[in-house]
Amino acid sequence: MLIITCPFCGERNESEFSFGGPAGADRPDPTKVSDAEWVDYLTVVPNPLGPVQERWCHTRGCGEWLTIWRDTRTHDIVGGPDGA
Template structure:
């Protein structure tokens, strides 16, 4: 069973959580956004192979949103942090993981 650490509740099984998509993306201003801007925001994501910052929600717990850094190949959660905290340096985290694996 995959355990995800909620920054508010601690470690819980993955069935309590929902992935809400990529974190730290710029949302267009609805008053000035074109149709192309809205389409890009709604449908285009980076989808990298490696680490990604995502927004998650603890739906069967505290119901709060939080961010997580997850490896897209292994599904391993590297870290979780509260919404509003700065995005971690994904390149530095990847380098640290590579170094630790040696």
């Protein structure tokens, strides 16, 4: 279980948060990409090794969105909220 530090509420259990996906993932315009590219965007989740920047929402807390860096190999949070 991850312990995520919310900048407003302090350290909280991962169960209070909702995963929002990788930070900076641009949503393509579905009218300008092929059907195959659109399906890939909706269904293929990138799974890189090492530190990744992720968005999380404190849904069972203050409701704020934050960005953290998490190492996918160890599941450790290696950078605080919003890259700090």
